[in-house]
Amino acid sequence: MTRNTVISVKNLVKKFGSFTANDNLNFEVFEGEIFGFLGANGAGKTTALRILSGLSSPTSGEVIVAGYNARKDPEKIKKNIGYMCQKFSLYNDLTTRENITLYGGIYGMPKALIKKRTEDLFERLSFHEYSDRLISSLPLGLKQKLAFSVAVLHEPRIVFLDEPTGGVDPITRRQFWEMIYETADRGITVFVTTHYMDEAEYCDRVSIMSEGKIVALNSPAELKRLYNAESVEEVFVKIARPAGTKTLSPEVKSENN
Amino acid sequence: MKRFLGFVKKEFLHIFRDFRTLIIIFLIPAAEILLFGFIVTTDLRNANIGILDLSHDEITRQLSDKICSSGFFIKSEDLLNYSEIDRELRKNKIKAVVIFENGFGRKLISEGKAVMNIIADGSEPNMASLVTNYITAITADFNSGLIQKPGSGNILVRSEVRMFYNPSLKGHFMFVPGVITIIMTLVCALMTSITITREKEYGTMEVLLVSPLKPVQIIVGKVIPYFILSIADAILILILSWFVFGLPVKGSIILLLAELMLYILMSLSVGIMISTVSKTMQQAIFITLVGLLLPTILLSGFIFPLENMPLGYEWFSMLFPPRYFITVIKNIMIKGTGLLYVWKETLILIFFTAVSIWFSIRNFRIRLN
Numbered sequence: 001m002t003r004n005t006v007i008s009v010k011n012l013v014k015k016f017g018s019f020t021a022n023d024n025l026n027f028e029v030f031e032g033e034i035f036g037f038l039g040a041n042g043a044g045k046t047t048a049l050r051i052l053s054g055l056s057s058p059t060s061g062e063v064i065v066a067g068y069n070a071r072k073d074p075e076k077i078k079k080n081i082g083y084m085c086q087k088f089s090l091y092n093d094l095t096t097r098e099n100i101t102l103y104g105g106i107y108g109m110p111k112a113l114i115k116k117r118t119e120d121l122f123e124r125l126s127f128h129e130y131s132d133r134l135i136s137s138l139p140l141g142l143k144q145k146l147a148f149s150v151a152v153l154h155e156p157r158i159v160f161l162d163e164p165t166g167g168v169d170p171i172t173r174r175q176f177w178e179m180i181y182e183t184a185d186r187g188i189t190v191f192v193t194t195h196y197m198d199e200a201e202y203c204d205r206v207s208i209m210s211e212g213k214i215v216a217l218n219s220p221a222e223l224k225r226l227y228n229a230e231s232v233e234e235v236f237v238k239i240a241r242p243a244g245t246k247t248l249s250p251e252v253k254s255e256n257n
Numbered sequence: 258m259k260r261f262l263g264f265v266k267k268e269f270l271h272i273f274r275d276f277r278t279l280i281i282i283f284l285i286p287a288a289e290i291l292l293f294g295f296i297v298t299t300d301l302r303n304a305n306i307g308i309l310d311l312s313h314d315e316i317t318r319q320l321s322d323k324i325c326s327s328g329f330f331i332k333s334e335d336l337l338n339y340s341e342i343d344r345e346l347r348k349n350k351i352k353a354v355v356i357f358e359n360g361f362g363r364k365l366i367s368e369g370k371a372v373m374n375i376i377a378d379g380s381e382p383n384m385a386s387l388v389t390n391y392i393t394a395i396t397a398d399f400n401s402g403l404i405q406k407p408g409s410g411n412i413l414v415r416s417e418v419r420m421f422y423n424p425s426l427k428g429h430f431m432f433v434p435g436v437i438t439i440i441m442t443l444v445c446a447l448m449t450s451i452t453i454t455r456e457k458e459y460g461t462m463e464v465l466l467v468s469p470l471k472p473v474q475i476i477v478g479k480v481i482p483y484f485i486l487s488i489a490d491a492i493l494i495l496i497l498s499w500f501v502f503g504l505p506v507k508g509s510i511i512l513l514l515a516e517l518m519l520y521i522l523m524s525l526s527v528g529i530m531i532s533t534v535s536k537t538m539q540q541a542i543f544i545t546l547v548g549l550l551l552p553t554i555l556l557s558g559f560i561f562p563l564e565n566m567p568l569g570y571e572w573f574s575m576l577f578p579p580r581y582f583i584t585v586i587k588n589i590m591i592k593g594t595g596l597l598y599v600w601k602e603t604l605i606l607i608f609f610t611a612v613s614i615w616f617s618i619r620n621f622r623i624r625l626n
Contacts, residue, residue, distance in 0.1 A: 053467050054467070055466055055467060075469065075471075078467060078468060078469045079469045081467070083463075083464055083467040083468075084464070085460050085463045085464060086460070087459065087460025087463070088459070088460060089459075089460055089461050089463070089464040090461075091267070091271070091459075091461060092459075093270070093271055093274045093275065094267065094270055094271075094274075098267070098270065101263070102263055102264070102267050103468075105259065105260055105262075105263030105264070106260050106263065106264060106465075106468045106469065106470055107260075107468065107469060108259070108260055108469065160467075
């Protein structure tokens with residue numbers, strides 16, 4: 001099966017002064033795939049994510065996202081992606097409907113289309129009773145689902161999720177992942193960073209970053225087989241830390257970074 | 258453009274849904290104008306004084322009547338001798354004592370001069386100088402009345418003081434430009450820096466930056482509502498001070514509005530500049546209050562005259578734009594002068610605006626990379 005490539009990264013290097021945040025990254029992400037992007041804090045995940053979403057420019061290397069070059073056409077990339085960050089990204093003092101209309105407008109969607117998608121969304125999430133309530137009055141789980149729905153409202157080719165399930169209870173997390181699957185089924189590529197290793201198991205493929213490099217990239221099952229591990233978490237612990245720091249817990253490690 | 262308008266609308270919604278913001282924008286300006294106008298007034302009205310008349314003749318009676326019927330003073334005590342002066346002043350009931358020497362009227366007619374003493378309560382220096390100035394002025398007026406009487410000859414010195422621009426020395430005239438400046442600084446700089454850092458703190462800024470909106474559109478879209486509301490605010494203040502205190506704008510209203518817009522633009526860009534260096538709302542508020550509002554109040558000549566400051570402070574005050582703006586609007590509103598007299602200050606304000614815009618763009622770029 002050949003699949004369309006929506007993200008292609010070749011020899012990506014990003015330096016801040018003498019510090020190399022991304023050291024020669026190479027990978028591809030395919031259409032409709034759920035791609036997990038793992039790594040300890042400070043491993044260079046955020047830097048790579050910013051480059052992929054057109055926020056910052058690579059020092060060298062070639063980055064193609066949704067068919068556009070990240071160095072030359074970051075603005076075109078922005079139109080073709082959705083983004084949801086770890087901090088909650090809707091406005092508390094606007095209603096559900098106003099938030100949706102705002103983001104639809106920012107992405108240049110026609111009014112009629114925004115209206116139609118809003119109604120569809122309320123239908124799908126059985127959200128009607130919340131449609132004209134302020135976001136601040138919604139429970140966290142609903143907010144999170146809504147934020148995700150808003151991020152894909154304009155049907156982008158790729159949606160970037162930066163630790164989307166932080167601070168959410170397990171049931172909501174599960175429902176959230178169901179939404180991710182539905183989205184991927186519609187052909188939208190999902191690029192997700194996460195701290196929860198159990199979530200990594202849900203991904204089609206995961207990459208693991210350590211000290212600016214991608215040290216592993218494969219399907220969760222294949223990774224577990226290769227590293228002779230029970231879970232992705234075990235794989236992560238085995239490879240995400242360089243020799244000499246193996247006795248430290250991941251928390252200590254991240255602080256040292 | 259459509260994206261942009263939706264974004265501006267959202268910013269208006271933020272403002273109108275937050276009652277604290279509404280209070281800062283609309284209630285504080287009105288309250289401040291009325292407060293300064295009615296309570297913190299530097300005008301003298303119905304101040305209690307005592308009179309020690311050792312002469313008891315026709316002229317001292319006329320003069321003390323004139324002082325006490327002026328509307329500025331009320332005679333609350335008739336003192337009998339010098340020893341009572343200290344006691345009455347200490348009771349804090351009277352602000353000053355006027356003393357006519359023994360044989361005042363007789364001396365005035367025979368020698369052409371007589372001595373009247375004013376003893377004021379120096380523990381309230383402002384009040385004391387106001388009281389003595391007013392009484393002196395009333396006496397001078399009384400003198401001129403005497404001179405005009407035929408056959409009175411060359412008695413007393415005729416002294417005439419005329420206050421230009423503010424003939425009745427009304428205090429309102431002085432504080433209106435100051436209050437406009439403070440309000441503009443508060444609404445523009447403080448609110449802008451808060452609203453931008455709030456997006457950063459809540460994480461919505463990241464989402465906006467990843468969206469197809471350009472950073473310039475985000476910033477401009479966020480400050481446009483404040484620009485419009487600030488102009489509405491300035492007009493509100495001008496109308497209030499016109500209707501309540503009868504203060505007209507003597508110069509060109511168009512020039513005044515243009516200068517207002519320039520100052521608003523400058524405050525907005527200072528607000529943006531502050532938001533580029535602060536990570537949280539608290540930081541932004543602190544920097545704005547200490548770095549901008551305090552100098553606006555203390556170093557702009559609004560409350561404390563710049564001329565009376567030590568030279569070092571006066572130079573220091575030149576680093577802060579409010580003083581130039583106060584000069585500009587005082588000139589236009591009260592003296593009625595044109596651009597010819599305020600072009601230097603205007604240029605300085607344009608310079609401050611340019612510097613803060615340049616600084617903001619530079620900081621923003623650094624942060625993005």
